[in-house]
Amino acid sequence: MTTLHETTTNTSAAPPAVPLLELVGVTKTFGAMTANDNIALSIMPGEIHAILGENGAGKSTLMKMIYGVLAPDAGRIRWNGEDVTIRDPAHARRLGIGMVFQHFSLFETLTVAENISLSIDEKPATLAPRIAAIGERFGLPLDPAALVHSLSVGQRQRAEIIRCLLQAPRLIIMDEPTSVLPPSGVAPLFETIRELAAGGCAVLFISHKLEEIRSLCHRATIMRAGKIVGSVDPTAETSESLARLMIGRNVPHPTRRTARPGKDAVLELRDLDHTPNDPFGTRLEKIGLEVRPGEILGIAGVSGNGQREMAALLSGEALLPRAERDRIRIAGVGCGDADAGQRRRMGFAFVPEERNGRGAVPEMSLTLNALLTGHGAGLVRRGFVAQRHARHFAESCISAMNVRCAGPQSEARSLSGGNLQKFIIGREIRLAPKVLVASQPTWGVDVGAAAAIRQELITLRDKGVGILIISEELEELFEVADRLQVLFRGRLSPSLDRAEADTARIGDYMTGGFLSAPSIATAA
Numbered sequence: 001m002t003t004l005h006e007t008t009t010n011t012s013a014a015p016p017a018v019p020l021l022e023l024v025g026v027t028k029t030f031g032a033m034t035a036n037d038n039i040a041l042s043i044m045p046g047e048i049h050a051i052l053g054e055n056g057a058g059k060s061t062l063m064k065m066i067y068g069v070l071a072p073d074a075g076r077i078r079w080n081g082e083d084v085t086i087r088d089p090a091h092a093r094r095l096g097i098g099m100v101f102q103h104f105s106l107f108e109t110l111t112v113a114e115n116i117s118l119s120i121d122e123k124p125a126t127l128a129p130r131i132a133a134i135g136e137r138f139g140l141p142l143d144p145a146a147l148v149h150s151l152s153v154g155q156r157q158r159a160e161i162i163r164c165l166l167q168a169p170r171l172i173i174m175d176e177p178t179s180v181l182p183p184s185g186v187a188p189l190f191e192t193i194r195e196l197a198a199g200g201c202a203v204l205f206i207s208h209k210l211e212e213i214r215s216l217c218h219r220a221t222i223m224r225a226g227k228i229v230g231s232v233d234p235t236a237e238t239s240e241s242l243a244r245l246m247i248g249r250n251v252p253h254p255t256r257r258t259a260r261p262g263k264d265a266v267l268e269l270r271d272l273d274h275t276p277n278d279p280f281g282t283r284l285e286k287i288g289l290e291v292r293p294g295e296i297l298g299i300a301g302v303s304g305n306g307q308r309e310m311a312a313l314l315s316g317e318a319l320l321p322r323a324e325r326d327r328i329r330i331a332g333v334g335c336g337d338a339d340a341g342q343r344r345r346m347g348f349a350f351v352p353e354e355r356n357g358r359g360a361v362p363e364m365s366l367t368l369n370a371l372l373t374g375h376g377a378g379l380v381r382r383g384f385v386a387q388r389h390a391r392h393f394a395e396s397c398i399s400a401m402n403v404r405c406a407g408p409q410s411e412a413r414s415l416s417g418g419n420l421q422k423f424i425i426g427r428e429i430r431l432a433p434k435v436l437v438a439s440q441p442t443w444g445v446d447v448g449a450a451a452a453i454r455q456e457l458i459t460l461r462d463k464g465v466g467i468l469i470i471s472e473e474l475e476e477l478f479e480v481a482d483r484l485q486v487l488f489r490g491r492l493s494p495s496l497d498r499a500e501a502d503t504a505r506i507g508d509y510m511t512g513g514f515l516s517a518p519s520i521a522t523a524a
């Protein structure tokens with residue numbers, strides 16, 4: 001293993017290069033939890049530097065200190081060879097540090113341009129064409145006039161990335177920037193990053209996608225439980241060896257046997273047309289699908305093609321008129337007009353793509369978050385919360401999913417992104433549903449935990465549960481789904497068995513290839 005300095009020190013007579021950013025002995029604790037322990041790190045101008053680590057390893061905490069969101073308890077931060085105390089994000093931006101957050105920091109009721117104008121100090125009207133232009137140039141198309149609450153997670157992340165690029169930073173911190181980008185958006189983003197680096201901008205890049213790190217980054221620093229455990233040239237590693245360095249063991253691959261689905265569907269959408277209230281939403285047309293007990297149906301497609309609208313209709317967040325209730329059926333019973341609580345009582349469980357706000361209440365403890373959807377599962381008795389049961393239930397989610405936290409009393413917001421996701425999945429699985437709908441189930445989750453979640457989903461399927469997974473990650477769908485359908489511009493493709501669903505076929509469907517098929521064209 002080489003160290004950073006071995007690769008960056010110039011052996012000629014040129015003066016030693018000064019790191020753009022240097023961390024010396026940086027430490028941060030939260031109560032008894034040491035999130036960052038004596039961190040030493042240096043980044044040169046023009047370097048694309050990956051920070052790798054399991055969920056909860058301390059990556060985001062470290063980035064937040066560099067961006068002035070958190071203050072270190074000990075240690076020094078040096079910028080361009082001089083000690084600095086980064087007081088807040090505005091100070092970081094003045095220094096030339098930009099950050100794309102994993103949890104979005106956009107105001108929902110403002111437009112994209114209004115949001116960006118808050119940190120750029122330029123009028124939304126003059127910003128709008130620049131936003132459109134930079135979006136166009138970097139393959140991140142986005143309507144500057146769109147209200148943020150109407151955007152998908154992927155589109156919100158685009159807004160964050162564009163905001164950061166507009167500030168022309170000298171160091172750009174990207175916390176899982178590709179996790180919700182469409183596959184076609186990754187290559188242009190990498191081109192952007194390479195261009196930025198060629199111009200001398202340093203990039204700190206956090207990702208759980210090891211192939212991305214191998215193809216993009218010059219160095220990778222590996223963190224485990226708050227400490228740096230290594231620094232490598234990722235191009236000289238394989239994904240397996242990087243994963244091993246990160247989690248300290250080989251990553252298991254989920255095992256599965258052929259599905260033996262039951263006959264009668266546990267979830268059906270029949271010829272469903274739906275125009276969302278949101279003017280920026282996607283209209284759904286003639287959506288039809290069936291999930292039987294003991295099978296996993298995967299919905300592939302790039303986010304923004306109706307995934308949000310479909311998830312809202314499935315979960316009961318958006319309702320159909322009573323006359324159309326039969327277009328959505330759970331275990332054969334029409335429920336299109338039933339609210340989320342009624343559907344849950346019918347055996348429906350749901351993992352939304354947004355863990356904060358929809359999947360969990362950030363300010364509440366994990367026990368109370370377990371109660372949110374688990375109250376019907378014996379956690380409330382005679383109108384009173386059964387405290388002990390609720391705590392045990394939360395504890396069982398924590399231990400089964402290996403959630404890194406201080407215990408069931410921890411507030412949801414104190415968990416790292418991936419750990420909160422693991423908790424939410426664990427909670428929904430433990431409700432013993434008849435049907436589970438999970439949207440982007442492993443978004444932001446490390447490779448080891450993603451494999452564990454996929455295995456849990458397969459095990460749940462084998463117990464006879466019908467599962468619908470909406471995911472942008474084709475690899476994931478190929479690993480867990482028994483059948484696949486693709487959502488494109490609010491239309492759902494015919495179903496393909498996993499054996500017939502190769503990347504080329506799905507890719508064709510993802511660009512609307514199925515719409516020219518005679519049966520669909522007629523239906524249109």
Ligand SMILES: Nc1ncnc2c1ncn2[C@@H]1O[C@H](COP(=O)(O)OP(=O)(O)OP(=O)(O)O)[C@@H](O)[C@H]1O
Nearest residue numbers: 030035055056057058059060061414415416417418
């Ligand atoms: N505000 C906070 N209060 C208490 N604990 C916190 C707080 N912020 C972070 N932690 C804890 O610090 C540890 C490191 O969290 P951090 O978010 O830095 O991890 P991460 O490596 O970015 O994980 P992920 O890959 O899941 O995003 C976690 O155990 C987390 O629970």
